[in-house]
Amino acid sequence: MPGLDDLYQQLILDHYRNRRNQGSLPDPTVQVRHHNPLCGDDLTLELLIEDGRVVEVRHDGDGCSISQAAASMMSEAVAGRTLPEALELVEHFRLVMHGDEEPDEDRLGDAIALEGVARYPVRVKCALLSWMALKDAIQTHSGERTEPVPTGE
Amino acid sequence: MTTAAQPALDPARLRADFPILGRELHGRRLVYLDSAATSQKPQAVLDAMDAYYRETNANVHRGVYELAAEATERFEGARDLAAALVNHPREGVVFTKNATEAVNLVAWAWGVRTLRPGDEVLVTEMEHHSNVVPWQIVAGITGARVRFAPVTPGGELDLERMRAMIGPRTRLVGVVHVSNVLGTINPVAEIAAMAHAEGALCLVDATQSVPHMPVDIAALGADLVAFTGHKMCGPTGIGVLCARPALLESWEPFLGGGEMISDVTTECSTWAEIPWKFEAGTPPIAEAVGLGAAVGYLQGIGLDRVRAHEREMAQALLDGLSELEGIRIFGPTDPDRRGAAVSFALPDLHPHDIAQFLDQEGVCVRAGHHCAKPLMRVLGVHATARASAYLYSGPDDVEALVAALRRARTYFGG
Numbered sequence: 001m002p003g004l005d006d007l008y009q010q011l012i013l014d015h016y017r018n019r020r021n022q023g024s025l026p027d028p029t030v031q032v033r034h035h036n037p038l039c040g041d042d043l044t045l046e047l048l049i050e051d052g053r054v055v056e057v058r059h060d061g062d063g064c065s066i067s068q069a070a071a072s073m074m075s076e077a078v079a080g081r082t083l084p085e086a087l088e089l090v091e092h093f094r095l096v097m098h099g100d101e102e103p104d105e106d107r108l109g110d111a112i113a114l115e116g117v118a119r120y121p122v123r124v125k126c127a128l129l130s131w132m133a134l135k136d137a138i139q140t141h142s143g144e145r146t147e148p149v150p151t152g153e
Numbered sequence: 154m155t156t157a158a159q160p161a162l163d164p165a166r167l168r169a170d171f172p173i174l175g176r177e178l179h180g181r182r183l184v185y186l187d188s189a190a191t192s193q194k195p196q197a198v199l200d201a202m203d204a205y206y207r208e209t210n211a212n213v214h215r216g217v218y219e220l221a222a223e224a225t226e227r228f229e230g231a232r233d234l235a236a237a238l239v240n241h242p243r244e245g246v247v248f249t250k251n252a253t254e255a256v257n258l259v260a261w262a263w264g265v266r267t268l269r270p271g272d273e274v275l276v277t278e279m280e281h282h283s284n285v286v287p288w289q290i291v292a293g294i295t296g297a298r299v300r301f302a303p304v305t306p307g308g309e310l311d312l313e314r315m316r317a318m319i320g321p322r323t324r325l326v327g328v329v330h331v332s333n334v335l336g337t338i339n340p341v342a343e344i345a346a347m348a349h350a351e352g353a354l355c356l357v358d359a360t361q362s363v364p365h366m367p368v369d370i371a372a373l374g375a376d377l378v379a380f381t382g383h384k385m386c387g388p389t390g391i392g393v394l395c396a397r398p399a400l401l402e403s404w405e406p407f408l409g410g411g412e413m414i415s416d417v418t419t420e421c422s423t424w425a426e427i428p429w430k431f432e433a434g435t436p437p438i439a440e441a442v443g444l445g446a447a448v449g450y451l452q453g454i455g456l457d458r459v460r461a462h463e464r465e466m467a468q469a470l471l472d473g474l475s476e477l478e479g480i481r482i483f484g485p486t487d488p489d490r491r492g493a494a495v496s497f498a499l500p501d502l503h504p505h506d507i508a509q510f511l512d513q514e515g516v517c518v519r520a521g522h523h524c525a526k527p528l529m530r531v532l533g534v535h536a537t538a539r540a541s542a543y544l545y546s547g548p549d550d551v552e553a554l555v556a557a558l559r560r561a562r563t564y565f566g567g
Contacts, residue, residue, distance in 0.1 A: 003179065004513045004564075013565065039505045040522050040535030062535050064505035065565060126505065 007120055008065065011113035016065040021075035025058050030141040034133040036125050041067045045133040049141055054078050054086050059130060066114070066123050071130035073111035083138050090135045097124045159455055162462040164547035167454070170195040171545055181515030184553045189333050189361060189494040189541030190519050191383045194447075198386055201446035202439045213438055214412060214429070228438050231445030232428075235393055238448045239359075239378065240369045245401060247394040247428040248436055252360045253283040255379035255394035256327075258431060259356060260287035262404040268324060270296030275318055275353075276327040277302040277310055278531050279335055282524040283379075284327045284358045297324070304531050308335040308484040316347050323353040330362035334523045334539065335484030336467065336491035338362070345374040354400075360384060364451070364543070365492055366460035370395055382440065387447035391440035394431075401427040408433035459544050463493040466542035466551070470495040473555040474540075477562070483532060494541035496523070499558070502565055504538040510561040516554055 028046035035042045041063035048056035057075040061068075074093075078086045093111065095101035097118050105112045117127045168174045171193045176183055185193060211221040213228045236243040249255045264287075268274070274288045278301045288299045302315035310328075319326060326348035331338050345355040356377040362368050364385030370378050377400070382391040406413055406424055410433035415423040424430040451459065467488040474480055474497050481498045485491040499507065504520035511518055519539045522529045529535060540554055 004510065007509070008564070016565070039503075039520060040526075040529065041505075042535055064503035066505075068503075120509075123505075123509070 006116045007123070009113040009116060011110050012065065012069040015069035015072040015110065019059075019068060019072040021057050021059060021072065021079075023058050023060055025056060028058070030137045032133050032137045032140060034129055034136065036063070036067065036129050038122075038125060039064060041126060041129055043067065043071060043129055043133055045071075045130060045137055047134075047137050047141070049083070049138075053080065053082050054138075055080070057134075059133075063129065064123075064126050066117060066126040067129045070111070070114055070127045073109065073114065074130045074134060077107070077109045077111050078134060083142065087135060087138055090131050093131050094128060097127055159458050161465075162454065162458050162544055164462065164545050165549075167545045170197070170450075172196060172199070174545060178515040178517070179513050182553075184514075184516040184550045186540040186542060186546065186550055186554060187517045187519050188543035188546070189384070189539065191389070192364060192386050192543055193545065194388065194443075195386055195450050197450045198388065198443045198446045202388060202443040205439045205442045210439075212435055224438060227442050227445070228436065231441040231448075234445040234448040236395075238368075238452065239363060239380075239395060240371050241378070241395045242398055244427050245396050245398040247396065247401070247431045248441055249379075249392040249394055250390060250437070251383075251392035252358065252379040252381040253287075253392070255381075255392050256283050256356070256358070257287045258394055258407045259325075259377055259379075259396075260291045262407040262431070263354075263400070264288070264291035264297075264325070265294055266405060268292075268295040268297035271322060272297040272324045273300055273320075273322045274298070274325045274327065275300045275302055275315070275323050277315070277329065277339075278304040279308075279310070279332045279337065279339075279525065279528050280327065280329050281333055281358060281360070282526070283360075284329060284356070285527065288325075288327065301527060302328075304335075304528065307486075308332075308337050309490070310337070310339055310344075312340070312343070312347075315344070319347055319351050319353060321351060323348070323351050325354045325356060327356045327358070329358040329360075330368070331359075331365065331492045331494075332484065332525075332528075333361050333494055334496050334525045334528055334537065336494045336496075337484050338490055338492060341375060342373050345376075349374070361492060361494065364459075365456075365463055367456045376400060382444040382447065385444075385447055386450055388440045388443040391437045391444050393444075398427060401431065406430055406433065410434045412436070454544065462544060463542060464488045466493040466546055467491055467495065469548050469551045470540055470542065470554075473551040474558075476555060477558055483537060493543070493546070494539060496537040496539040498534055498537050499562065502562060504536045506565055507538045507558070507561055510564060511554070511557050514553070514557040514560070516550075516557050518554070 025046045029049040031046045033044045043061035046058045059071040096103045211224040213225040236246045303311045348355040354376045357375040359380040363380040378395040383389040413433040479500045483496040508520035
C-alpha cells in the first residue's frame with residue numbers, strides 16, 4: 001500500500017507507538033491547551049523556559065497517530081532552542097505542510113517524516129496542532145498573546 | 154405502498170441504479186458506508202434533474218408562459234410527493250435548504266418572537282448540532298434556557314427523567330427520531346405526547362428516519378418535523394420542514410423577499426399564503442424535482458422493505474464488528490431498536506487513522522464527532538468511527554469493512 005506508507009512513514013508510527021516527552025512538567029513556565037475541532041484531537045503542551053530558551057517540552061492528550069507523532073517529534077526538535085529559533089521553526093514547518101517550502105532536515109529532525117502529510121490536506125491540521133500550540137505557548141509567555149487562539153489556519 | 158409479505162431487498166441489484174457505486178476507489182470496489190452523512194443518488198434522480206434543466210427550466214410561480222407553468226407544476230408536484238411520503242398536508246410542507254435551515258426557521262419564526270426569560274427548550278443529549286445550536290442562539294437572544302434530556306449508558310433516552318424535565322416552563326421539546334451516532338430509534342410519538350401534556354410543541358429531527366423507514370407524521374403527532382433531501386437519495390440543497398399548518402399561519406416569516414409576499418408598499422408588506430410565506434426568493438427548483446424523484450424511487454422500492462433490509466444490515470454490522478477484540482460499539486445492541494448507522498471505537502486506534510486506512514482499501518466511513526459533541530462528552534470519547542448502511546449496502550460491504558479493520562490494527566499496532 002504505497003500511498004498509505006507515504007503518509008504513515010515508519011518514523012511516524014514509531015513516534016506514535018513510543019511518544020517522546022509525553023506527560024507533564026512539575027513546574028511549567030507556560031501551559032496551553034489546543035484542540036482540533038475537525039477530529040476532536042486534544043493537546044496540552046507545557047514548556048519550561050529558562051534564559052530565553054525552551055529547556056523542556058511535555059505534551060499530553062488524545063489524538064490520531066499524525067497529531068501524536070507530530071507532538072513527539074516537535075518536542076525533540078525544539079528542545080534547547082531559543083524562543084526566536086523555535087518560532088522560526090514553527091513557521092518553517094507550517095510552510096512545509098502547505099507545500100511552500102522544502103523541508104530542512106537539520107532543523108526538523110525526525111519531523112521531516114511528516115513531509116508526506118502535505119499531500120493529505122485533511123490531515124495537515126493534525127500535524128500542525130502541536131506546532132501551533134508551541135507558537136501560542138511562546139507568544140503567551142512573551143506577552144504577545146493574552147487570549148488563547150484557535151489552532152490551525 | 155407495500156406489504157409485510159414483500160420480498161427482501163437485493164442490494165447488489167439496487168447498486169446498478171447508482172452510477173457512482175460502479176466506480177473504484179484506490180483500485181478497489183467502492184464500499185460506501187457513509188450514507189448517514191449523505192446517500193448516493195440513483196439514476197432516476199440524476200435524470201429527473203437533468204431533464205428539468207434541459208426541457209423545463211423556468212422560474213416558478215411567476216411566468217405566464219407554458220414553460221413557467223410546467224416548472225411550477227414540477228416544483229409543486231414535488232411538494233405533493235414529499236407531503237404524501239410522510240402523510241402531511243401539503244400546505245404544511247415548506248422547502249428549505251436542508252434540515253438545519255428547517256430547524257432555524259422554527260427557531261427564528263417562532264422561538265425568537267415567542268420565548269421569554271425563564272422559558273425552556275428541552276432537547277436531548279443525542280441531538281445533532283442542528284437541533285442544539287439554533288436553540289442556544291435563540292436562548293442568547295430571549296433569555297430562555299436550553300436543557301438536555303439524558304442518554305442512558307445503553308445509548309437510549311432516559312424517558313422517565315425526560316418526562317420529569319418537561320414542565321409548565323417547557324415551550325418546545327426537540328428530539329432526534331434516529332440518532333446519527335448511536336442509531337437509536339427514539340419513541341417520538343410518546344415524547345410528542347409528553348410535550349403536549351405540558352402544552353409544549355414537539356419538533357422532530359427526522360433526518361435519519363425519513364430516508365430509512367416509513368414515517369407517518371400524523372401518527373407521530375409531532376408539530377414540526379425536519380428532514381433533508383440529500384440523505385434520502387435526493388440532491389443537496391433541499392430540505393423540508395413539515396409544520397402544523399395552523400402554526401405556520403400564526404407565525405411571522407423567517408426570511409423576507411420575493412415569492413413570499415402578497416403585497417408590498419413602501420410602508421409595509423403582507424404575506425403570501427402558507428407554505429410560500431416561508432419560501433423567500435427563487436426556491437431550489439431542480440433540487441425539489443430531484444427530491445420528488447427520490448421519493449418516487451424510495452416508494453417504488455417500499456420504505457418498509459428498506460427498513461427490513463437495514464435491520465438486517467444493523468445486525469450484520471453489530472455481528473461483524475463484534476468479532477474485533479476490544480471493540481466498543483455504541484448504541485442499542487437490539488437491531489429492532491436501531492438504524493444501520495453504527496459507531497465504534499477501537500482501543501489505541503484513533504478514528505481518523507481508521508478512516509484514513511480504510512480509504513486506501515476502498516471503504517468509506519466517517520470519523521469524528523458527527524456534529525454531536527454533547528453526546529461525545531456523554532460517551533467519554535473525542536471522536537468515533539461510524540459505518541452507516543443504506544438500501545444499496547450488503548453483507549459484502551460489512552465483510553470488506555471488518556477485514557480492512559483487522560489489517561488496520563496490524564498496520565498501526567506494529
